[in-house]
Amino acid sequence: MGDDTNGQGRRRGSDRRIAVIGAGPGGISSAYFLREAGYEDITVFERAGEVGGTWQRNRYPGLACDVWSHVYSFTWNLNPAWSRSYATQPEILAYMIRTVDDFGLRTYVRLNTGVDAARWDEETSTWVLSLDSGEEFVADVLISGQGMFGELRYPDIEGRDTFGGVAMHTGAWDESVSLDGKRVAVIGSAASGVQSIPEIAEVAGHLTVFQRSANWVLPKEDVEHTAEQLEAFADPTALAEYHAGIMTFLGASTPFSNPEINGAAEWIAACAIEVVEDPETRRKLTPDTPWGCMRPLFSNHYYPTFNRPDVALVTDPIERITPTGIVTADGTEHELDVIVFATGYEVTKFASRIPITGRGGRSLEEAWADGAQAHLGITTSGFPNLFMLYGPNTNQGSLIPMIEYEAQYAVKAIQAMDAEGIDWLDVRPEVMDAYNERLQDAIDEVEVWKGGCSHYYLAESGRMVTQYPWSMFDFRESVSSVDLDEFEVGTR
Numbered sequence: 001m002g003d004d005t006n007g008q009g010r011r012r013g014s015d016r017r018i019a020v021i022g023a024g025p026g027g028i029s030s031a032y033f034l035r036e037a038g039y040e041d042i043t044v045f046e047r048a049g050e051v052g053g054t055w056q057r058n059r060y061p062g063l064a065c066d067v068w069s070h071v072y073s074f075t076w077n078l079n080p081a082w083s084r085s086y087a088t089q090p091e092i093l094a095y096m097i098r099t100v101d102d103f104g105l106r107t108y109v110r111l112n113t114g115v116d117a118a119r120w121d122e123e124t125s126t127w128v129l130s131l132d133s134g135e136e137f138v139a140d141v142l143i144s145g146q147g148m149f150g151e152l153r154y155p156d157i158e159g160r161d162t163f164g165g166v167a168m169h170t171g172a173w174d175e176s177v178s179l180d181g182k183r184v185a186v187i188g189s190a191a192s193g194v195q196s197i198p199e200i201a202e203v204a205g206h207l208t209v210f211q212r213s214a215n216w217v218l219p220k221e222d223v224e225h226t227a228e229q230l231e232a233f234a235d236p237t238a239l240a241e242y243h244a245g246i247m248t249f250l251g252a253s254t255p256f257s258n259p260e261i262n263g264a265a266e267w268i269a270a271c272a273i274e275v276v277e278d279p280e281t282r283r284k285l286t287p288d289t290p291w292g293c294m295r296p297l298f299s300n301h302y303y304p305t306f307n308r309p310d311v312a313l314v315t316d317p318i319e320r321i322t323p324t325g326i327v328t329a330d331g332t333e334h335e336l337d338v339i340v341f342a343t344g345y346e347v348t349k350f351a352s353r354i355p356i357t358g359r360g361g362r363s364l365e366e367a368w369a370d371g372a373q374a375h376l377g378i379t380t381s382g383f384p385n386l387f388m389l390y391g392p393n394t395n396q397g398s399l400i401p402m403i404e405y406e407a408q409y410a411v412k413a414i415q416a417m418d419a420e421g422i423d424w425l426d427v428r429p430e431v432m433d434a435y436n437e438r439l440q441d442a443i444d445e446v447e448v449w450k451g452g453c454s455h456y457y458l459a460e461s462g463r464m465v466t467q468y469p470w471s472m473f474d475f476r477e478s479v480s481s482v483d484l485d486e487f488e489v490g491t492r
């Protein structure tokens with residue numbers, strides 16, 4: 001068992017030791033709100049060599065925000081300088097790094113330090129973290145900001161490891177690989193495929209897109225901000241008003257529950273497909289599932305890419321990968337230099353991506369055998385003083401505001417413990433169950449998620465564990481205060 005004091009003998013109030021896993025938007029928000037509340041003993045463990053999370057790790061060409069950048073911003077550091085409506089990855093990453101440095105948050109971050117496991121020690125009521133450096137670290141509170149997209153998903157294709165050329169996942173893009181003039185394949189036509197395919201087509205000698213199922217792709221009004229707009233945003237009041245204006249609309253919306261919005265979105269996407277000249281390609285690009293059934297996608301460049309003579313769309317299933325390329329079920333051999341896997345991420349594990357052991361030696365993985373679940377997406381029964389950001393069923397709208405609401409809830413819970421002289425709190429199972437029953441009932445009412453094509457959102461048990469069925473403002477309201485009656489509490 002580790003030393004329960006980290007050598008400092010401090011436990012409550014502003015001295016409470018708080019460990020945070022990950023320095024993406026979740027870890028950054030946590031450090032900010034904790035410090036604002038007077039907590040100073042904060043350690044943010046980040047496996048990577050820099051902060052920024054998703055935006056640090058993902059570097060594939062074409063990666064950009066798919067919500068307006070002005071609302072994909074920390075509310076405490078709105079950015080007057082966003083160059084366009086939907087900023088690209090380098091600009092978002094630069095903003096994250098700047099935020100951490102300008103707000104003096106780097107002092108809390110331990111880069112190149114992964115948390116391999118965490119165990120709740122019932123005797124000392126502390127979390128004991130095993131770090132990849134071999135150290136143990138003891139904390140009173142654990143905030144998991146591991147994010148949803150930390151684990152790459154590869155398709156189960158025969159011969160995948162036999163390819164003799166370059167094979168890379170969009171989520172682990174190798175910037176040293178030149179695609180100039182190469183014969184490139186992209187497997188997958190969902191979010192990262194739609195963003196990267198137009199960019200890859202610009203440089204590749206030939207691009208073959210292997211599509212399993214077609215997705216609706218909406219245009220986005222992605223424009224550079226004018227000098228006048230940038231000048232206006234430089235006024236903090238005007239910037240805050242602009243932010244509030246977008247939030248008023250986005251925060252209140254529940255697009256998937258509204259058949260009229262779904263129908264309109266599908267019609268707009270169907271019109272966008274009309275740009276594709278070849279009728280057969282157009283047909284193949286047209287989904288047979290309703291809009292909203294899968295993750296919504298946005299691009300102004302995706303469909304026009306299929307008019308290029310050097311781009312082919314293949315919908316025959318992939319039979320195997322060989323040392324020289326891809327063979328499809330119709331027997332065609334596609335000779336290739338590079339295969340790009342735009343096949344997404346394992347999204348249903350949340351904090352259980354590392355072994356986390358709670359009360360009674362029960363692991364999070366065991367507790368979630370039927371799929372991840374939490375009260376308000378943040379706390380889960382049997383794991384005291386564990387707060388999860390971007391946890392189960394919190395995927396909705398713009399994720400930075402959602403994560404901010406969650407981080408603020410964690411801070412309020414810690415403050416409530418301090419006010420009551422409590423060392424730990426653990427959400428009561430019946431409270432968590434009642435919340436999840438209500439949540440799953442609401443999910444069942446979203447018609448477009450019932451079509452059988454939303455499997456990306458489902459745990460193995462078939463339960464939808466990623467999506468939030470209500471609005472961002474509903475979520476904000478639900479986590480605006482902490483009710484200690486919902487928790488079992490204790491002292492050391």
Ligand SMILES: Cc1cc2nc3c(=O)[nH]c(=O)nc-3n(C[C@H](O)[C@H](O)[C@H](O)COP(=O)(O)OP(=O)(O)OC[C@H]3O[C@@H](n4cnc5c(N)ncnc54)[C@H](O)[C@@H]3O)c2cc1C
Nearest residue numbers: 022024025026047053054065066114115146147149398399
């Ligand atoms: C390609 C892509 C595009 C996206 N586009 C949008 C968008 O347009 N709008 C939107 O709202 N959301 C988008 N998202 C979702 C995005 O992940 C969230 O907006 C946001 O980044 C989540 O922040 P986070 O801090 O929870 O997780 P992340 O950003 O994923 O950060 C998690 C961090 O934790 C670190 N970490 C994980 N496990 C450990 C460990 N055991 N020990 C130490 N460190 C660890 C990781 O290295 C990472 O730095 C996108 C996601 C992807 C993958």
